[in-house]
Amino acid sequence: MSGKKISRREFMRLTAGAGLGLVGASTLAAGCGGPATSAPPPTSAPPPTSAAPVTKGSFNWMTWSDHYFPDQLAEAASQYGIKVTPTLFSDNSEAFLKVQQVGGKQVDLVSGDALWVSKYYQEGLIEGFDLDTLATAKNLFDVVKQFDFWQADGKYLAFPFGYSPVLVAYNPKYVTSAPDSWAALWEPKYKGKIAMELQPFDVMAMMGKSLGIKDAYNMTPDQIKQAQQQLITLKPNILKFVEQNTELVTLMTDESIWFATVNVGMEDRVKDAGGPEVRTFVPKEGVVGWMDGEMLVKGAANRGPAWGWLDKMETPEWIAKNFLEYGRPLFNKAAYDLLVKQGYEDRAKRYLFDRPEIVLSMTLKGPSANMDLYINAFNEALAK
């Protein structure tokens, strides 16, 4: 055994020193520049532009599963050399959190809802752009280009995609008297027959709506308590909270549930899956709703291909196909016109495709000022 020897104590001292150094560095990162402790650092990427040049390459897209088709990804790769790597998330808070952590180095494009979009911008996570420089923007409904809550500093913050009020779907085979109020869900005979998406803020907001609270995403502490009590009372009737709305289709199809909070279009999705007749209603107390779009992450490392996706692939043909597959309306007028030509006018109108202005009358999804109270109330209700 040759070589200079050191004692175990020396070794421990060395490694402990290195360890403390690393821990110290991480502590410093947590306190001074850690991902969740402050807004992302400024990047060397160019300032917000009217348009990024479309280039070939790969980009990362954090989105929902119903924003694209595998065939669409394949076409982008074969025709334009744009390779998309989608990552799915379940709700806005999850996506926001991830973008806050990794920024444009790992995510180039992110989907987001309604008032979350402006929150992304306020937190410095996305950058605005000139909507009209996108070739596909000319296909949008005019009203869609004027949403003031999606504009800042003369730029548009998200490329509009789809919208829907969150309705209540029911199976008329078991729910024989057509309901028109949230109250129907609380009837004891529907024990274990309801499912909702696992989106704590939205669930709490819906509880608020059932109580007739107007600004359901900004409830006061007292209102949150009332909403929590509503959820606790409803819990015996809830079979489960699902991660993706596709599971709602499955549960309605096999008749595990008779009620679900759903997007527009659930009727056909269940029917297409071989399930029973499903109807929907808008509760008289009001509903929450969503409208989503694609946002360019600040400092996106692959903005060229990401921009190329929006510019080349959000075409009327793909959007129309998306509507037929997933049911809820989209903001693309050219796609609506195409559907009319293809003989789907009735279906498109039934699902509000021709009424994008309806989003202005919905209680739109967004982050709350009392997030901790919302989450604690939701968790407490689950634990009861």
Next chain:
Amino acid sequence: MGGLAIYPGLAGCDGDMTLNATDATTVLGEIQPGGETPGDIVRGAEEMAGARPSRKVLLGFVPISVLLVGFFLAPLMVMVLYSLWTMEGFNVVPHWTLVNYVRFFTAGMYTAILLKTAAISLLVTILALLFGYPFAYFLVRYVNKKWQILLLVLVIIPFWTSYLLRVYAWMGILGRKGVINQFLMVIGLVRQPLEFLLYNNFSVTLVFLYLYLPFAIITLYASLEKFDFNQINAAMDLGATPWRAFVEIMLPQTKQGVITAFLFIFIPMLGEYITPKLVGGTDGTMMANLIVNLFRGFQFPAGSAVALSIAVLITLILIVFRRYLRVEELY
């Protein structure tokens, strides 16, 4: 290294209870080829153990030290700090407070769900031991070596597929239109699908049992394989009932395997998230589900405090059972 020749004899003491004092004297008193007595060798080993390791040897520990510090200790420290700070809007701010821990221990919901999580974990662990022990016993005692290997491979085959897929498969088995309900309806045993099979504590327990049973079997197999079954025969020859022979002879000697299996199952289950989410329904909520909700809701300090409190609980369990955690002796 002729001195190593003493080890087979010593190993015999461990596994072969028929070794007598004469044998031991013969083995221990044997002069080794190098002229060293076993006593010399033992003393040499003790000296080596006390020697200062060379820099070269210590360098070998640097990668694992960096890994542990960088990927375990540092993130843990971040969690500790977060748990002592507060949230303002979407940002964690370094305002020192214990409120996150106070809330964890005073808000009834966390202790209630923690107790429920522990209860489910305990139930599954006990069931896995109850099913796993007889299986491992049967395997070791009555199946020849070639078939033992095949059966063990069958036990671990589920690990070749994704955890998520296995849980989804159970949804297909237990669901309203699942295999069990379809079968029962086809044979006319039921007219309506059985609702209690899925989305409740029953399905959570069942799927956990399926997921963790292999851990129990493999650990108990390793322990039972070293057991000398002649002792059971001897005990029964002396009048012991099979149950007494099991309780007083076999169980004490395989206790280490039982406790290791217990820890291998119970501890990971405390942090389970996916299974309760997929097959649990609202009744099957476990601790990790609440923690995820906290992080999703941007409550990093509260989430960190709850997660760390669970980690402390697990550490306490490990401290209590530390003397049984000699895994190297088990295998």
